[in-house]
Amino acid sequence: MSSIREQEAISRLMTFFKEWDNGNKVTRSRILNNFVTYNQRKTAPELEQEFSQGGSLFLARLTTWLRLTYMFGTYLKEILQSISIFLAAANSGRYKVEFVEVGGILTLLEILGLKQLNEEHKMEALRILQILARAGRKYKELICESYGVRAVAECLANAKMEDTQEQAQILLELLAHGNPKYQTQVYKGVIALLPCASPKAQHxxxxxxxxxxxxxxxxHPAIVDPLLGVLQSMHMEVQYEALQLIKDLMRTEVRADLLQGLVKLLRPSRKDGGRAKPQILEDPSVPVLSEPLPVFIQQAACARAIGMLARESSELCDQMIRLRVIHHLLYVMGNMDHTESQRQASLAVQYFASVSPVVEEQVRLAIGEKLFQMLMENADMLYMKLDPIQVDVLVSNQVNIPGVKDVIE
Structure with missing residues (x-):
């Protein structure tokens, strides 16, 4: 009786495979949709029972069709979803090995880089790679050895849909955890993403x-310049994350480079500040646009970061004073090109003066009693009350705190 049932099961399986092998695209699409609908969250033994112990044979057919057609996107989403059911199943170690052995990882990574494929396809590929990455260190190493970090990072940078970018982010985090051989490669790959054009990708x-x-x-020392460059972003969520990372890095070996970089960026170079305007803006009949240049946005963010760090630690506060930060903050306070830079610089100077008697004395001498009192009473709104003489005093200030050095070249 058992033998009869086995023969019937084998006969159904052979009929199923014959329909698949001889079927056109429409037939195969129907088969895939039915498979995805009725086999979600099944375990590997349940899938084997469904296919009369021939689950691997169907997976092989799926991977073969994937490799033959992925460049054209032919029912690619359905194929990837079907493969995902096999690989995500409990006790599916054999399926994962079979998929990897036929070059499945390389095919998925190539899908991420194909411009002609839509992002739904790339999201499905990323989800399968996540399944493999969660299966253990061996699979994470295989993905990284296949130049996976670069492929995933480029997908994150170039994707237009936030869902795709978030799936790429999840995969990068998975590749960093429990993967000591390649965690530095992942780290450098993420650093390389910071200058990209997408605010969401930066975030x-x-x-x-x-x-x-x-x-x-x-x-890595290479993190400093891209991180400071991100402060030019007009997106507050990007600036927030950058400031939090700067705060984290203050406990590491790059602290000195970051502090010096922040102070230097309070004084934009002539090259940055004198950027040529489009010719249309020179037409007197066109209204003057007051949109801030990225360099001034960065300047305001640096002033904000300096104030934040000074409040975090008295040691950092002392270090920044020694870097002649007060002189440069006073200069920024007189920067009429960007009011947010003025505001953040004023708040920072107010704090330094409130915690350091030496700074208080020198600032009072440098800018005069009246302006100093205005600063201490309402630094947040000081930029609105400055007259031209006070602006000149701030810009040309000669505050000189003993023992400091200038980091501006």
């Missing part, structure tokens, strides 16, 4: 960097 990259930084512990 996610900064979030990921904070996590990966805790894993690698020792920061």
């Amino acid at each position: 996610l990259s900064l979030q990921t960097l904070r996590i990966v930084q805790d894993i690698v512990q020792e920061p």
Whole structure:
């Protein structure tokens, strides 16, 4: 009786495979949709029972069709979803090995880089790679050995849909955890994302960097310039994450470079500040546009960061004073090109003067009693009350605190 049931099961399986092998695209699409609908969250033994112990044979057919057609996107979403059911199943170690052995990882990574494929396809590919990455260190290493970090990072930078970017971020974090051989590669790959043009990608990259930084512990010196460059972003969520990462890095070996970088950026170079305007803006009949240049946005963010760090630690406060930060903050307070820079600089100077008697005395002497009192009473609104003489005093200030050095070249 058992033999009869087995023969019937085998006969059904052979009929199913014959229909698949001889079917056109429409037939195969129907088969895939039915498979996805009725086999969600099944375990590997349940899938084997469904296919009369021939689950691997169907998976092989899926991977073969995937490799033959992925460049054209032919029912690609359905194929990837079907493969995902096999690989995500409990006790599916054999399926994962079979998929990897036929080049499945390389195919998924190539899908991420194909411009002609839509982002739904790339999201499905990222989800399968996540399944493999969660299966253990061996699979994480295989993904990284296949130049996976670069492929995933580029997908995050170039994607237009936030869902795709978030799936790429999840995969990068998975590749960093429990993967000591390649965690530094992931770390450098995320750093390389910081200058990208997408604000969402920058935001996610900064979030990921904070996590990966805790894993690698020792920061790479190359993180300083891209991180400070992100402060030019007009998106507050990007600036927030950048400031939080700067705060985290103050406990590491790059602290001195970051502090010096922040102070230098209070005084934009002529090259940045004198950027040529489009010719149409020179037409007197066109209204003057007051949109701030990225360099001034960065200047305001640096002033804000300096104030934040000074409040975090008296040691950092002392270090920044020694870097002649007060002189440069006073200069920024007189910067009529960008009111937010003035406001943040005023708040920072007010704090320094309130905690350091030496700073208080020198600032009072440098800017005069009246202006000093205005600063201490309402630094937040000081920029609105400055007259031209006071602006000149701030810009040309000669505050000189004993023992400081200038970091501006």
